[in-house]
Amino acid sequence: MRVKPIRVALLGCGTVGREVVRLLRDQADELAARAGAPVELAGVAVRRPHKHSDLGELITSDAPGLVTRDDVDVVVEVIGGIEPARTLLLEALKGGKSVVTANKALLAEDGATLAEAADASGVDLYFEAAVAGAIPLLRPLRESLAGDRITRVAGIVNGTTNFILSAMAASGSSYGDALEEATRLGYAEADPSADVDGYDAASKAAILASLAFHTRVTAADVHCEGIRSVTAADIAAAAEIGCMIKLLAICERTPAEGDTPEGVSARVYPAMIPAAHPLASVDGAFNAVFVEAEAAGQLMFYGQGAGGAPTASAVLGDLVAVARNLVGGGRGPRESAYASLPVRPMGTVATRYHVSLEVADRAGVLASIAGEFARHGVSIAAVRQTGGGNGGDAAARLVVVTHAAPEAALASTVDVLAGLDAVRAVDSVLRVEDLGRKGVAG
Amino acid sequence: MRVKPIRVALLGCGTVGREVVRLLRDQADELAARAGAPVELAGVAVRRPHKHSDLGELITSDAPGLVTRDDVDVVVEVIGGIEPARTLLLEALKGGKSVVTANKALLAEDGATLAEAADASGVDLYFEAAVAGAIPLLRPLRESLAGDRITRVAGIVNGTTNFILSAMAASGSSYGDALEEATRLGYAEADPSADVDGYDAASKAAILASLAFHTRVTAADVHCEGIRSVTAADIAAAAEIGCMIKLLAICERTPAEGDTPEGVSARVYPAMIPAAHPLASVDGAFNAVFVEAEAAGQLMFYGQGAGGAPTASAVLGDLVAVARNLVGGGRGPRESAYASLPVRPMGTVATRYHVSLEVADRAGVLASIAGEFARHGVSIAAVRQTGGGNGGDAAARLVVVTHAAPEAALASTVDVLAGLDAVRAVDSVLRVEDLGRKGVAG
Numbered sequence: 087m088r089v090k091p092i093r094v095a096l097l098g099c100g101t102v103g104r105e106v107v108r109l110l111r112d113q114a115d116e117l118a119a120r121a122g123a124p125v126e127l128a129g130v131a132v133r134r135p136h137k138h139s140d141l142g143e144l145i146t147s148d149a150p151g152l153v154t155r156d157d158v159d160v161v162v163e164v165i166g167g168i169e170p171a172r173t174l175l176l177e178a179l180k181g182g183k184s185v186v187t188a189n190k191a192l193l194a195e196d197g198a199t200l201a202e203a204a205d206a207s208g209v210d211l212y213f214e215a216a217v218a219g220a221i222p223l224l225r226p227l228r229e230s231l232a233g234d235r236i237t238r239v240a241g242i243v244n245g246t247t248n249f250i251l252s253a254m255a256a257s258g259s260s261y262g263d264a265l266e267e268a269t270r271l272g273y274a275e276a277d278p279s280a281d282v283d284g285y286d287a288a289s290k291a292a293i294l295a296s297l298a299f300h301t302r303v304t305a306a307d308v309h310c311e312g313i314r315s316v317t318a319a320d321i322a323a324a325a326e327i328g329c330m331i332k333l334l335a336i337c338e339r340t341p342a343e344g345d346t347p348e349g350v351s352a353r354v355y356p357a358m359i360p361a362a363h364p365l366a367s368v369d370g371a372f373n374a375v376f377v378e379a380e381a382a383g384q385l386m387f388y389g390q391g392a393g394g395a396p397t398a399s400a401v402l403g404d405l406v407a408v409a410r411n412l413v414g415g416g417r418g419p420r421e422s423a424y425a426s427l428p429v430r431p432m433g434t435v436a437t438r439y440h441v442s443l444e445v446a447d448r449a450g451v452l453a454s455i456a457g458e459f460a461r462h463g464v465s466i467a468a469v470r471q472t473g474g475g476n477g478g479d480a481a482a483r484l485v486v487v488t489h490a491a492p493e494a495a496l497a498s499t500v501d502v503l504a505g506l507d508a509v510r511a512v513d514s515v516l517r518v519e520d521l522g523r524k525g526v527a528g
Numbered sequence: 529m530r531v532k533p534i535r536v537a538l539l540g541c542g543t544v545g546r547e548v549v550r551l552l553r554d555q556a557d558e559l560a561a562r563a564g565a566p567v568e569l570a571g572v573a574v575r576r577p578h579k580h581s582d583l584g585e586l587i588t589s590d591a592p593g594l595v596t597r598d599d600v601d602v603v604v605e606v607i608g609g610i611e612p613a614r615t616l617l618l619e620a621l622k623g624g625k626s627v628v629t630a631n632k633a634l635l636a637e638d639g640a641t642l643a644e645a646a647d648a649s650g651v652d653l654y655f656e657a658a659v660a661g662a663i664p665l666l667r668p669l670r671e672s673l674a675g676d677r678i679t680r681v682a683g684i685v686n687g688t689t690n691f692i693l694s695a696m697a698a699s700g701s702s703y704g705d706a707l708e709e710a711t712r713l714g715y716a717e718a719d720p721s722a723d724v725d726g727y728d729a730a731s732k733a734a735i736l737a738s739l740a741f742h743t744r745v746t747a748a749d750v751h752c753e754g755i756r757s758v759t760a761a762d763i764a765a766a767a768e769i770g771c772m773i774k775l776l777a778i779c780e781r782t783p784a785e786g787d788t789p790e791g792v793s794a795r796v797y798p799a800m801i802p803a804a805h806p807l808a809s810v811d812g813a814f815n816a817v818f819v820e821a822e823a824a825g826q827l828m829f830y831g832q833g834a835g836g837a838p839t840a841s842a843v844l845g846d847l848v849a850v851a852r853n854l855v856g857g858g859r860g861p862r863e864s865a866y867a868s869l870p871v872r873p874m875g876t877v878a879t880r881y882h883v884s885l886e887v888a889d890r891a892g893v894l895a896s897i898a899g900e901f902a903r904h905g906v907s908i909a910a911v912r913q914t915g916g917g918n919g920g921d922a923a924a925r926l927v928v929v930t931h932a933a934p935e936a937a938l939a940s941t942v943d944v945l946a947g948l949d950a951v952r953a954v955d956s957v958l959r960v961e962d963l964g965r966k967g968v969a970g
Binding site: 119221226232379380386387395396399400401419425 | 562825840842858
């Protein structure tokens with residue numbers, strides 16, 4: 087057994103970094119027993135060293151110097167963002183250091199470059215903390231399910247938006263009020279765009295799709311819609327058909343059909359899901375991910391998706407894996423992108439839709455609207471009209487729930503509907519995802 | 529990259545074995561791409577070769593010969609039971625073959641001997657399929673959470689008993705009727721003892737506790753009670769306090785206290801859990817396991833815990849891991865038992881209790897019963913009396929829900945209660961497990 091300690095360079099010392107330092111110290115004996123060698127901090131690179139005087143000589147502002155130091159075996163990166171993280175990690179990998187990173191944005195934009203650099207040097211690249219915080223998800227996808235055919239990964243992978251949507255559902259409050267509460271409680275950042283516009287979830291979807299389908303999928307491949315336009319009325323409308331609205335990251339294997347080869351779809355948007363589905367009861371800042379595989383069937387993983395300690399737990403798990411490999415020889419699983427499936431454009435993706443219209447309350451309106459759906463090949467599952475009934479100029483509300491139809495066909499339908507004389511307004515168009523469960527109304 | 533195929537000897541070809549064969553064939557190209565080399569069947573050992581003529585020359589009845597063959601790299605064991613599995617696997621490990629096994633009984637009785645044999649030869653021993661079928665659970669415990677301190681693993685790990693208890697809760701039927709239905713539908717075996725008496729769950733608890741706490745825990749260390757004595761009245765009583773009855777496997781780290789060092793508790797019994805707890809809604813033959821760790825917080829894993837295809841998925845995942853290690857060098861994680869925590873005797877384990885008594889309906893009965901609880905140091909959380917009220921010789925039902933108390937104290941209390949003149953019968957004593965959630969009535 088190697089007695090030489092494993093030396094760790096930590097890049098970044100914010101909420102997650104502080105927890106990594108604390109766990110490395112508090113659990114030093116246990117980590118050494120599990121890794122087969124002591125795991126020690128060699129240095130911590132931060133932008134403002136004076137804020138971390140308690141770390142004494144470990145602190146440096148020279149990150150490039152730290153990642154190339156001879157006495158460093160592993161680089162742990164919790165800075166986030168594309169640069170300088172990418173340059174630093176590529177330097178580290180080229181220098182033969184293994185890397186553990188929580189950087190979803192970088193992995194989703196350019197994970198392939200990191201993976202190639204790790205391969206070139208024969209070192210490890212682990213990133214469990216990049217998706218769903220403490221929930222062991224990437225290791226199960228990469229390893230436990232390596233002998234199975236994953237068909238879908240769908241889940242709630244952003245705690246901020248889930249907190250906001252849960253609050254809206256619980257209190258009937260508006261998006262704005264719920265966002266304000268999330269900000270006040272520390273669940274949303276001052277600039278909430280990365281969360282509420284879906285970019286954070288899209289990065290995670292890219293990483294999940296890449297691992298699940300052995301295919302390189304980047305953030306740019308992920309169709310992404312956020313939750314800013316979700317209204318209290320939408321949430322009430324979902325409840326009317328026995329559904330909840332959740333911001334979902336969905337990665338699906340799409341079957342070959344005619345001339346179209348097997349492919350991959352990766353997308354993020356708010357969708358109605360059946361209230362009885364396990365994902366519907368995932369409240370607040372929790373994350374949960376459903377995985378479906380041909381032999382394994384349906385699996386669910388649930389836990390805390392963010393926060394200093396949970397994210398640090400995932401980082402430390404990876405760090406012990408790297409240390410075990412350094413002690414015992416061997417490497418963790420490499421990038422597996424052999425399948426190279428094409429990413430299907432959003433227009434071809436078929437889902438169900440919930441369309442809410444404000445229409446004129448007169449005879450023949452339903453017929454003309456139903457006709458437009460039919461003309462575009464979109465099959466209607468259920469229609470409900472409320473209000474109106476007085477004829478003349480009064481307005482009625484018409485809700486149409488469709489069967490699965492391609493996005494492009496639905497979009498054309500809605501375009502035409504919006505121009506109809508009888509349609510006063512298209513109030514909302516929301517997708518309905520059954521997620522493999524039966525029981526959605528309509 | 530090694531082009532030489534990885535050769536697999538399969539021991540057993542029942543429900544799981546047939547699926548392993550099918551997946552190895554159907555997914556041959558994908559498995560080769562993921563493992564870095566083709567993964568091929570070298571032979572299949574069964575007791576009655578004539579039943580498997582479709583496998584042609586692969587079939588043999590000579591299992592000992594197969595596991596020592598020079599052209600075999602990995603032995604996959606899906607026979608189950610202690611012998612001949614143990615002898616065969618020890619032969620295989622001594623001969624330098626890696627082993628993938630689904631054999632929970634063997635691992636729970638003598639996993640240490642297998643682990644030592646694997647270490648002596650420097651080969652892999654994987655057993656994801658032994659607990660909770662397709663649910664990736666052991667790899668997360670051994671690897672993802674290797675940098676964290678797990679405090680509790682609690683879950684539903686036996687599908688047969690969960691099916692029976694779900695059926696009883698749904699229909700109000702008796703244990704006997706529900707067992708009959710489970711047998712008819714193929715969820716229970718002709719001799720259901722291993723399931724309904726809790727032995728299967730106890731084996732899994734031993735494996736989970738060993739991994740979670742880095743301590744050797746065997747099936748003999750696990751306190752085990754089955755579900756035969758659970759009545760429709762118990763299930764109704766649970767519902768009265770907002771609970772469901774589930775057969776739980778619970779593995780806990782017990783804190784140091786006074787002269788008592790930190791320890792481990794592993795136990796299996798039917799218990800009331802809050803209906804709002806995620807485990808309460810796990811119905812039918814599904815499995816789900818809650819894991820709590822200091823940094824990660826609460827995690828849940830959910831999926832199919834048994835069946836040919838799900839179990840084969842877990843076996844194949846392990847097989848790809850072994851193959852990757854053979855191709856790339858290195859080994860999977862070894863046994864980690866450095867902590868060697870003492871297993872705490874059941875009598876010292878503190879839980880809450882639901883005690884249902886048939887008592888004489890006369891003044892002073894409650895006082896004398898409450899006095900006995902107090903005398904044994906068991907604090908009462910709630911009491912409810914129903915029936916009676918007519919005085920004289922009529923009987924009343926008294927339900928006592930306690931705060932957490934040591935098993936031994938409760939057992940003594942119940943012994944004394946049973947002897948009291950005012951107590952006609954102790955109808956049932958059931959544990960109440962909050963599982964870290966608040967909200968149990970009383």
